[in-house]
Amino acid sequence: MRNQSYQLGELEELVLMMVAILNQEAYGVLVMDEIEKQVNRKVNISAVHTVLDRLEKKGFVSSFMGGASAERGGRRKRLFKVTTEGSQAIEFVHQTRNSLYSQIPKTLLSFS
Known part of the structure; x- marks a missing residue:
């Protein structure tokens, strides 16, 4: 599953994961609100739409x-859902991050 096209920027990754979490109920303002609520990060609506x-x-x-x-x-809302390709991208990011995390020496991760 190592595919260069699965490379995502940080905000792309957050938005994609939020669309997956919201499961066909995702629309711009809700994605923005959920990122702020769950990640404690403010993003503006135009960035989310982009x-x-x-x-x-x-x-x-x-x-x-x-x-x-x-x-x-x-008015109607434009709703979003994750495609099969999007699910594969999420899995790629998850596996890549876990692989990198597992290579960090444990002594660097132990906080006293």
Whole structure:
């Protein structure tokens, strides 16, 4: 599964994982809010939308239009879901990070 196309920037990785966590309920504002809540990192909505568009162009997520809601003035949300390729990218990142982490000498990771 070592594929160079699975290389992701940090924000791309966060957004992709958040889309996976939200499981077909992901949309820009919710992804932004969840990143802040779960990672304690503020990101602006335009950065999230840019990353979602980039991930869609890479084939890691796909989008579809959700139903209209009164709270949005009858407008529909653009929702995102992770594709098979996106799932493979998440797995690649996970395996790569775990492999690197396991190579760090344990003495560097023990805090007194």
